[in-house]
Amino acid sequence: MNKDIIxxxxxxxxxxxxxxxxxxxxxxxxxxxxxIGVTPALVRKxxxxxxxxxxxxxxxxxxxxxxxxxxLLGRDQPQHVIVVGCxxxxxxxxxxxxxxxxxxEFVAGFDIRPEEVRxxxxxxxxxxxxxxxxxxxxxxxVGVIAVPDTEASKVLTQMVEAGIRGVLNFAPxxxxxxxxxxxxxxxxxxxxxxxxxxxxxxxxxxxxxxEEEDGNCAD
Amino acid sequence: MNKDIIxxxxxxxxxxxxxxxxxxxxxxxxxxxxxIGVTPALVRKxxxxxxxxxxxxxxxxxxxxxxxxxxLLGRDQPQHVIVVGCxxxxxxxxxxxxxxxxxxEFVAGFDIRPEEVRxxxxxxxxxxxxxxxxxxxxxxxVGVIAVPDTEASKVLTQMVEAGIRGVLNFAPxxxxxxxxxxxxxxxxxxxxxxxxxxxxxxxxxxxxxxEEEDGNCAD
Numbered sequence: 001m002n003k004d005i006i007x008x009x010x011x012x013x014x015x016x017x018x019x020x021x022x023x024x025x026x027x028x029x030x031x032x033x034x035x036i037g038v039t040p041a042l043v044r045k046x047x048x049x050x051x052x053x054x055x056x057x058x059x060x061x062x063x064x065x066x067x068x069x070x071x072l073l074g075r076d077q078p079q080h081v082i083v084v085g086c087x088x089x090x091x092x093x094x095x096x097x098x099x100x101x102x103x104x105e106f107v108a109g110f111d112i113r114p115e116e117v118r119x120x121x122x123x124x125x126x127x128x129x130x131x132x133x134x135x136x137x138x139x140x141x142v143g144v145i146a147v148p149d150t151e152a153s154k155v156l157t158q159m160v161e162a163g164i165r166g167v168l169n170f171a172p173x174x175x176x177x178x179x180x181x182x183x184x185x186x187x188x189x190x191x192x193x194x195x196x197x198x199x200x201x202x203x204x205x206x207x208x209x210x211e212e213e214d215g216n217c218a219d
Numbered sequence: 220m221n222k223d224i225i226x227x228x229x230x231x232x233x234x235x236x237x238x239x240x241x242x243x244x245x246x247x248x249x250x251x252x253x254x255i256g257v258t259p260a261l262v263r264k265x266x267x268x269x270x271x272x273x274x275x276x277x278x279x280x281x282x283x284x285x286x287x288x289x290x291l292l293g294r295d296q297p298q299h300v301i302v303v304g305c306x307x308x309x310x311x312x313x314x315x316x317x318x319x320x321x322x323x324e325f326v327a328g329f330d331i332r333p334e335e336v337r338x339x340x341x342x343x344x345x346x347x348x349x350x351x352x353x354x355x356x357x358x359x360x361v362g363v364i365a366v367p368d369t370e371a372s373k374v375l376t377q378m379v380e381a382g383i384r385g386v387l388n389f390a391p392x393x394x395x396x397x398x399x400x401x402x403x404x405x406x407x408x409x410x411x412x413x414x415x416x417x418x419x420x421x422x423x424x425x426x427x428x429x430e431e432e433d434g435n436c437a438d
Contacts, residue, residue, distance in 0.1 A: 010417050014413075014417075079417070088311040088314050089311045091307070091311075093308075096412070167419075168415055174254070187422050195226070195229055197361065198233075198292070199222075199225060199408075200387060200406060202292050204361060
């Protein structure tokens with residue numbers, strides 16, 4: 001399966017859990033399409049590719065969809081995640097209650113000065129010297145990096161060497177696989193918030209410049 | 220210019236500022252390419268498309284590149300941003316010091332219970348009833364949404380009606396333009412952290428399943 005379909009399936013699933021919580025039992029492809037921003041035909045094509053039973057007129061049984069999607073996407077057990085770097089962004093993520101409903105569980109934080117991290121919740125915060133042992137002992141596969149940009153690459157190497165296979169990086173630096181031996185096993189997603197905001201400004205400014213050239217057609 | 224080239228230019232620029240801070244005066248296309256993960260040839264093509272002077276052997280003058288990129292990307296004045304929803308994620312963003320070096324300035328936060336927001340810094344937090352006036356008076360164009368998913372759509376409408384043209388959405392719900400009249404002017408980027416983590420788990424699990432089928436070729 002390619003990345004696009006996985007992302008759509010993940011979105012369907014999240015939406016289905018919310019609909020189920022609202023008491024829905026069936027759902028139609030056009031509702032799902034509207035909600036996640038694709039055509040109903042694509043929703044039906046995705047479900048038919050995956051042999052999920054249902055059709056345009058009768059709709060789909062939500063419980064059955066959820067069961068099949070959970071199997072496909074591997075949601076049988078809670079997904080344990082660690083956070084390295086417990087500054088503002090790191091602790092905000094650890095405490096973000098939206099995750100628990102998605103089966104994602106933050107099990108520990110790591111910081112160079114764990115004693116200075118304001119106790120955020122019931123999630124323990126340990127020193128960096130225990131990071132590798134923790135990852136190995138608890139078979140942690142996915143971790144979040146929220147350290148300063150100057151530390152990010154070193155932390156990535158430590159994590160991957162201990163067994164981490166997937167990293168979500170919030171440090172404002174593009175992390176990639178430098179070392180073939182060590183990093184070829186690791187998938188890295190970079191979330192650069194400053195870059196996102198700068199990009200928005202550029203798009204907004206470019207759009208406004210275009211509108212001024214076209215004359216005042218709004219309002 | 221399409222989105223890909225804008226994103227690359229933004230990345231070049233951020234990197235150039237860092238190199239300048241380190242005392243660099245010139246930079247080569249292969250260094251830039253390595254750092255942002257593209258080929259040196261593409262770096263040179265981007266710069267040549269934009270008439271940026273320099274070449275493969277002599278490299279590029281960093282000050283000149285920064286000046287031209289700042290002009291192109293609109294960095295003459297600080298970019299004012301507001302945050303709506305001052306929970307953990309919202310306040311973490313407001314206090315994130317990485318932004319100031321990018322010319323991005325958070326000027327205010329808004330919350331339904333501003334008096335309960337722990338004073339994060341020198342950035343004021345106001346009640347939601349002042350949101351529209353603030354946006355209009357200060358000509359704010361870009362805002363961050365960090366409210367619960369159930370409130371996100373309503374907040375988006377309020378912001379767009381007051382004049383916001385670009386939104387970075389951290390609420391765990393996909394925001395889009397429902398109302399043609401009101402939203403066609405607004406560019407929305409969704410950052411769904413839970414979705415990113417789920418997607419990572421899926422990729423990691425799929426990769427491990429593939430490796431098991433291939434036999435143990437690692438270590």
